[in-house]
Amino acid sequence: MMRGVWLPLLALAALAIAPLAGFSASYEMTLMARAMILAMAAVSLSFLVGGAGLVSLGHAASVGVGAYAVAILDANGFTDAAQVLPVAIGAAAIFALLTGAIAIRTSGVHFIMITLAFGQMAFFTASSLSAYGGDDGYTLYSRTEVAGARLLENRLAFHYICLGLLAASWAVASMLLASRFGRVLRAARENAQRAEAVGFTPYPYRLVGYGIAGAMAGVAGVLLVNATEFVSPAMLSWQRSGELLFMVILGGVGRLWGAILGALVFVGLETWLAELTPHWKMIFGPLLVVSVIALRGGLAGLVAPRHG
Amino acid sequence: MAESLLALRDLRKHYGGLAVTDGVTLDVLPGEIHAIIGPNGAGKTTLIHEITGVVAPDSGQVVFAGRDVTRLSLPRRARAGLARSFQITSVVAGFSALENVALAAQARAGSSFRFFRPAASERALNEAAMAALSEVGLADRAAVPAGALSHGEKRALEIAIALATQPRLLLLDEPLAGAGPEETERLIALLTRLKAAYTILLVEHDMQAVFALANRISVLVYGRVIATGTVAEIRANAEVRAAYLGEDDA
Amino acid sequence: MTTQLLLVQALNGLQLGILLFLVAAGLTLVFGVMDFINLAHGVQYMLGAYLGASLAAATGSFWWGLVLALPAALLAGLLLEVLVFRHLYARDHLAQVLATFGVILFLNEGVKLVWGAAPLQVPIPALLQGGVEIMPGLQYPIYRIAVLVAGVATACGLWWLVERTRAGMLVRAGASNAPMVSALGVDIGRLFTLVFAFGAMLAGFAGVLAGPIFSVEPGMGDNVLILAFVVIVIGGIGSIRGAFIAALLVGLIDTLGKSLMPDLMRLFLDASAARQTGAALASMLVYIAMAAILAFRPAGLFPVRA
Numbered sequence: 001m002m003r004g005v006w007l008p009l010l011a012l013a014a015l016a017i018a019p020l021a022g023f024s025a026s027y028e029m030t031l032m033a034r035a036m037i038l039a040m041a042a043v044s045l046s047f048l049v050g051g052a053g054l055v056s057l058g059h060a061a062s063v064g065v066g067a068y069a070v071a072i073l074d075a076n077g078f079t080d081a082a083q084v085l086p087v088a089i090g091a092a093a094i095f096a097l098l099t100g101a102i103a104i105r106t107s108g109v110h111f112i113m114i115t116l117a118f119g120q121m122a123f124f125t126a127s128s129l130s131a132y133g134g135d136d137g138y139t140l141y142s143r144t145e146v147a148g149a150r151l152l153e154n155r156l157a158f159h160y161i162c163l164g165l166l167a168a169s170w171a172v173a174s175m176l177l178a179s180r181f182g183r184v185l186r187a188a189r190e191n192a193q194r195a196e197a198v199g200f201t202p203y204p205y206r207l208v209g210y211g212i213a214g215a216m217a218g219v220a221g222v223l224l225v226n227a228t229e230f231v232s233p234a235m236l237s238w239q240r241s242g243e244l245l246f247m248v249i250l251g252g253v254g255r256l257w258g259a260i261l262g263a264l265v266f267v268g269l270e271t272w273l274a275e276l277t278p279h280w281k282m283i284f285g286p287l288l289v290v291s292v293i294a295l296r297g298g299l300a301g302l303v304a305p306r307h308g
Numbered sequence: 309m310a311e312s313l314l315a316l317r318d319l320r321k322h323y324g325g326l327a328v329t330d331g332v333t334l335d336v337l338p339g340e341i342h343a344i345i346g347p348n349g350a351g352k353t354t355l356i357h358e359i360t361g362v363v364a365p366d367s368g369q370v371v372f373a374g375r376d377v378t379r380l381s382l383p384r385r386a387r388a389g390l391a392r393s394f395q396i397t398s399v400v401a402g403f404s405a406l407e408n409v410a411l412a413a414q415a416r417a418g419s420s421f422r423f424f425r426p427a428a429s430e431r432a433l434n435e436a437a438m439a440a441l442s443e444v445g446l447a448d449r450a451a452v453p454a455g456a457l458s459h460g461e462k463r464a465l466e467i468a469i470a471l472a473t474q475p476r477l478l479l480l481d482e483p484l485a486g487a488g489p490e491e492t493e494r495l496i497a498l499l500t501r502l503k504a505a506y507t508i509l510l511v512e513h514d515m516q517a518v519f520a521l522a523n524r525i526s527v528l529v530y531g532r533v534i535a536t537g538t539v540a541e542i543r544a545n546a547e548v549r550a551a552y553l554g555e556d557d558a
Numbered sequence: 559m560t561t562q563l564l565l566v567q568a569l570n571g572l573q574l575g576i577l578l579f580l581v582a583a584g585l586t587l588v589f590g591v592m593d594f595i596n597l598a599h600g601v602q603y604m605l606g607a608y609l610g611a612s613l614a615a616a617t618g619s620f621w622w623g624l625v626l627a628l629p630a631a632l633l634a635g636l637l638l639e640v641l642v643f644r645h646l647y648a649r650d651h652l653a654q655v656l657a658t659f660g661v662i663l664f665l666n667e668g669v670k671l672v673w674g675a676a677p678l679q680v681p682i683p684a685l686l687q688g689g690v691e692i693m694p695g696l697q698y699p700i701y702r703i704a705v706l707v708a709g710v711a712t713a714c715g716l717w718w719l720v721e722r723t724r725a726g727m728l729v730r731a732g733a734s735n736a737p738m739v740s741a742l743g744v745d746i747g748r749l750f751t752l753v754f755a756f757g758a759m760l761a762g763f764a765g766v767l768a769g770p771i772f773s774v775e776p777g778m779g780d781n782v783l784i785l786a787f788v789v790i791v792i793g794g795i796g797s798i799r800g801a802f803i804a805a806l807l808v809g810l811i812d813t814l815g816k817s818l819m820p821d822l823m824r825l826f827l828d829a830s831a832a833r834q835t836g837a838a839l840a841s842m843l844v845y846i847a848m849a850a851i852l853a854f855r856p857a858g859l860f861p862v863r864a
Contacts, residue, residue: 106856113791117845128838130831178426191400199386199415242659285664292657
């Protein structure tokens with residue numbers, strides 16, 4: 001399991017050094033922050049997909065719920081992290097638990113579709129929030145403050161907060177998967193009948209896992225809205241959910257750190273291609289197709305192929 | 309007569325016009341190996357599904373350890389002490405043999421909503437799992453991924469998984485199916501060892517094995533139990549010979 | 559809201575439903591027979607609309623555009639099947655979702671490159687211009703009625719094809735039990751290619767019909783795709799009958815919701831907020847309907863597989 005793990009560690013180390021090594025221009029910092037935040041969301045999705053076998057096509061909604069919680073609190077004058085963070089995480093977790101309670105009753109394709117449906121509901125709810133910009137989105141009055149300090153406005157501090165939280169979410173997700181709880185999730189993913197025959201009902205475990213992944217995505221949402229000081233319904237669109245899934249697959253399902261690589265490569269590729277041509281999606285799309293068809297184990301499969 | 313551990317009371321199940329389980333009444337007594345035999349299409353699979361909770365009977369009762377479990381799900385029956393193996397081997401292929409068994413031990417050892425400590429480092433679970441693996445002779449294969457075990461080893465692993473749940477009743481669904489002659493011999497030796505310690509409900513096609521292992525046998529034909537008795541009684545039963553032994557090679 | 563307006567909206571809803579059905583029919587068969595999730599089905603609808611629009615402009619006739627666009631859409635479907643989808647049948651849903659998502663990105667952008675990002679206007683053919691009086695004092699556009707009629711006729715033809723012909727029998731059998739059909743000696747791969755190309759053509763047909771009603775623009779297939787998925791999931795995957803009923807249901811819910819909700823919201827909100835909130839809530843209705851239906855019938859209204 002641990003082979004190839006040097007690669008994501010190397011990537012995190014590179015991100016830690018980058019601002020000190022001259023990559024501190026505004027657009028570089030913005031780019032890295034975006035990559036790290038998306039990586040965090042992708043790790044939480046990878047926990048669901050690779051760990052629990054729950055392929056959600058509505059994960060961006062959890063990110064969006066976290067982000068909108070920040071926006072709504074901001075509009076009402078609450079900007080302190082001690083208030084914002086618990087509310088945003090709680091909202092994302094509750095959203096995941098409520099929708100998961102219904103979605104997890106289904107499986108396979110129906111699960112994919114019903115998570116998509118809930119994602120769309122969240123998207124349209126966001127569009128209906130006319131007090132918070134509706135379709136046009138909402139611009140924050142101020143970034144979230146930490147103990148009264150405008151810490152997040154310091155680009156360097158924000159960078160390391162993102163990096164720290166990314167590393168933390170990787171660690172937390174790994175810990176969860178290795179725990180008793182995670183063992184039941186993994187067993188039920190691979191062979192639900194077996195898990196049931198020894199006495200485990202998968203449903204509550206999956207639901208709790210779904211809630212946890214939602215909460216982690218909520219944290220990513222808090223950071224994302226702080227990074228751009230802006231949130232709009234587009235953040236919750238199903239295309240965003242598709243991109244998150246792509247990061248997970250590109251990195252390699254079944255290894256949490258694959259999602260980190262997937263997200264970094266995704267953001268890097270997107271940026272690089274967009275500089276090349278305005279029609280970069282015409283290159284990106286086929287790349288996606290080819291990577292799915294040719295790279296079965298994802299990037300992680302390249303550096304650490306699995307046996308059997 | 310001792311109180312039966314598992315009692316089926318007039319179970320009935322229809323699929324369309326076909327009575328697949330047609331008034332089955334059957335008792336498994338504590339300590340015995342009770343075998344269910346019957347030709348293909350006799351309704352053995354459906355009966356097992358009804359006993360384990362995969363399929364609900366149309367009417368009748370399943371009483372396990374004095375408790376009506378007719379409406380309980382598979383996991384809840386498992387927690388009540390009903391362990392099973394599957395006709396087609398069912399293990400978690402990506403887990404090591406040890407982790408497969410440790411998962412079962414975990415089901416018996418407190419809550420599994422524990423999020424922090426790595427399960428693989430829980431000594432109590434690993435020791436219980438190793439004990440069960442030793443009991444079936446797989447101790448030296450503990451670290452091998454279950455998917456890489458031989459067919460006979462997987463069958464033994466399934467039994468170890470069942471043992472680790474500390475069952476009151478072992479339901480073995482054709483444990484010898486697909487095993488070669490040597491593997492069969494080893495598995496029969498294993499079942500003979502288990503006989504001393506467990507109550508077993510055995511569904512099996514291999515007559516030699518059934519006659520060697522079982523205390524009592526029930527014969528299922530077209531969804532009905534046409535006879536229950538000791539090995540000698542069943543061998544001597546004319547109805548059984550007519551209905552069943554004629555197509556022994558099935 | 560007057561009865562007249564309600565009637566018009568109901569007709570619009572049915573007509574959206576019919577278009578959705580044309581898209582969903584191919585999707586549900588492909589899904590049912592090969593267990594293949596094709597997110598790129600929506601771009602085939604878009605492609606149909608673009609092909610119809612530009613061929614109509616080139617030939618100067620909507621009808622020539624329609625006639626030429628159908629085989630072109632069929633060919634595009636075949637091309638995609640051979641180049642991409644064929645390699646994904648044996649893969650899991652996750653891989654299928656992603657690869658077809660890549661196709662969407664490519665074609666949405668490709669359409670922008672070829673036709674530009676601005677919406678194309680497609681004139682209504684002269685023959686079908688104007689309206690008819692469906693109630694005293696109430697005009698309804700002939701073109702929309704024609705779309706409704708064409709859609710219903712196609713649905714009937716499709717029903718005949720699936721229920722009454724040998725090919726249709728194989729498709730239905732394949733949807734409920736693919737290995738069994740292979741065992742009968744049918745080349746399931748070729749059967750699927752046919753179903754696939756045919757489905758692409760139906761989606762393209764819907765696109766051509768939609769051209770004069772909705773604007774023809776990049777990404778126009780995405781929303782239709784999602785609605786079509788909602789349709790096939792509500793209807794029961796693989797079921798043509800289910801898709802038909804669910805499509806009309808979704809078309810009606812969506813259209814009526816969008817016209818009624820803003821008015822309903824005005825009871826609580828001021829005019830502009832009511833418009834925005836109402837529209838968004840209306841868009842949500844179909845998803846609420848789908849979640850509710852799946853919560854009680856996890857396999858949809860007309861499940862094909864046991």
